[in-house]
Each structure stands twice: as structure tokens, then as C-alpha cells.
Amino acid sequence: MTGSAPEDGAAPATAVPLEVLTDEELHVLHGGVPTVVVEPHLAALADGPREWSLRTAYRGLLARGLLEPPTGAAPTDPDGSGTADARVREDVHAVVTLRAAPDAVLCAARTTSLGQDFWYAHVVADVVLVEQVDAGGLHHFAVAPADDLPDLLTAATVHPEATDGTGPALAVGDPAAPERATTDLLARAELRTDLVLRTPGDTEPMLTGLFTGPDGAWLLTARPGTDDPLTAVPVTRADLLGHLHKLAARALSARANRPAGEDAR
Structure with missing residues (x-):
């Protein structure tokens, strides 16, 4: 739900859609730093599948062009800390920045x-x-x-x-x-x-x-x-x-x- 019909008949408020990201992708993009937002899929995983899921999310971010690591950088750590020096696509960077310090x-x-x-x-x-x-x-x-x-x-x-x-x-x-x-x-x-x-x-x-x-x-x-x-x-x-x-x-x-x-x- 991103809009509403105000009681006074005015034009409804509308939010402009942005990116869709997964629990794992956001965890990586935030460098493993927790937020107030739930992670329903990631929270249900045991340690082994969780590590695999985070590594897969990192590869997915690279494949989609949402994340570009420094030249010669190794794959990210499982907790996402390896993204600290990576370049994030501008629109996704805006989402992460707004979400990180409200x-x-x-x-x-x-x-x-x-x-x-x-x-x-x-x-x-x-x-x-x-x-x-x-x-x-x-x-x-x-x-x-x-x-x-x-x-x-x-x-x-x-x-x-x-x-x-x-x-x-x-x-x-x-x-x-x-x-x-x-x-x-x-x-x-x-x-x-x-x-x-x-x-x-x-x-x-x-x-x-x-x-x-x-x-x-x-x-x-x-x-x-x-x-x-x-x-x-x-x-x-x-x-x-x-x-x-x-x-x-x-x-x-x-x-x-x-x-x-x-x-x-």
C-alpha cells in the first residue's frame, strides 16, 4: 500500500516505487549492521545456510549491477562487512542511506x-x-x-x-x-x-x-x-x-x- 484517498477528496498521496531487495541483499549492503526492520527469511536460517545465502546475495548484487567492489577485492565476508569500500549504484545507495539513519x-x-x-x-x-x-x-x-x-x-x-x-x-x-x-x-x-x-x-x-x-x-x-x-x-x-x-x-x-x-x- 503506497497511496490513500484523503477524506477531503484531495488527490491521494502517492509514493514513487524504487528498488526491490531481499533480506540478504540489504544485510550485505548495510555491512551487517542491524536496523529496526525485520528480516523474516534470513532470521529463519541456521548459521550454515545463512552464510551461503549472504554470499549468494553478494554475487546477485554484483550480477545485477547494484554493487561494484574495489578492483581486485576478494568476495565479501559472510556478515557483509566486505562491502565497506564497494561502490553501490546511486539509487540503491540512496535507499541504504535513508534507511541507515532516519x-x-x-x-x-x-x-x-x-x-x-x-x-x-x-x-x-x-x-x-x-x-x-x-x-x-x-x-x-x-x-x-x-x-x-x-x-x-x-x-x-x-x-x-x-x-x-x-x-x-x-x-x-x-x-x-x-x-x-x-x-x-x-x-x-x-x-x-x-x-x-x-x-x-x-x-x-x-x-x-x-x-x-x-x-x-x-x-x-x-x-x-x-x-x-x-x-x-x-x-x-x-x-x-x-x-x-x-x-x-x-x-x-x-x-x-x-x-x-x-x-x-
Whole structure:
């Protein structure tokens, strides 16, 4: 999802598609330095297949012309550290640079009856790098003006046919074994989104759960390390969009607040 239909009828926000890269290719391009983004395929590999996969990814980057090693350089180390002095194609270098040091990152895990994928918005100055990761470890990138972030976030995290939620707020209790009434209610949602905003210095970010679909919309919020009860609250579509737009505004405000030398990882 890279675009949305704003409530006021204005032209939808659209992100321009860029490269598609794999878990392994990104691991090599980042020199083995971890990021906040999941690596679903690479994480499932044992050490032996992982090393083979990284070496194969390096060869694939060379074959596709995305990476050019220094003249006479040996193959990269399995952790990707051998790419430090390599030349990366300009468009891919831009993706890696934006991804490596964001001012803020909005991270979403999206679950439907068909499976799960992951969506990220890396905010860097006046642009946002959108990254969608499927279960097979393919990372689809796109770029858009940072001012489009509220609409992009809405399109990525809310079911397009979501309606107003109704009924009482329900205490979830133990998240590992919630009350039956709560599970029955939330099962009516066709899209579940677990959302977190990562900003520099925020070690316990607020967690947000969205449950949306034609039967309504419900919102959960929780901050790690607190004893606050976890409650599913029915919300109107308008209130839900307002919550997301405020979250996007916090991400954009981090551009001016980042301490020197820190990023959102």
C-alpha cells in the first residue's frame, strides 16, 4: 500500500516505487549492521545456510549491477562487512542511506486472514522512505514527500472499508489469553495492525493496536513497563484517523529534535 484517498477528496498521496531487495541483499549492503526492520527469511536460517545465502546475495548484487567492489577485492565476508569500500549504484545507495539513519521510523505489522506483512516509514528530513516487507523477505521500497506521511500511514494501517466502532470498551486482561468477549469482538476486524513509533532516545515507545474493517474500528494503546490496563476501545473512523495523523506529526517533529549522532534505531 503506497497511496490513500484523503477524506477531503484531495488527490491521494502517492509514493514513487524504487528498488526491490531481499533480506540478504540489504544485510550485505548495510555491512551487517542491524536496523529496526525485520528480516523474516534470513532470521529463519541456521548459521550454515545463512552464510551461503549472504554470499549468494553478494554475487546477485554484483550480477545485477547494484554493487561494484574495489578492483581486485576478494568476495565479501559472510556478515557483509566486505562491502565497506564497494561502490553501490546511486539509487540503491540512496535507499541504504535513508534507511541507515532516519530521524524517526513508524513500524507496522499487518495481519489479515491471508497472512502477515510489515510496513515501515523512515522519516529523513523532507522525505519519507516507505518499506513494505513480505513474509518471504522481499523489501519493496518507495519514496514520497514527508508531508504525505499522514495519508500514507492511514492507507497502510486502516482497512479501506473501515466503519465506526460501537459498543463498550473491553479490558483485554492478559494479552496471551484475553477474555472471550474481547477476542470475539476483535475477530470481526479484517485488518489488525500493530504499530509503534521509534524516535531517538525513546526506549519504551507507545504501542498501538488497530483492529479495523467493515464491522467497525477498535484502538488499543500500551506503553511497556507500566501497569496500565490494556483496553480495546471502539472509535469512529474520524477519531482513528485523527490518532494516526497525530502519530505522524510526532514522527515529523522528530526531525528537529534528534540529538547529534543519534538515529531512530
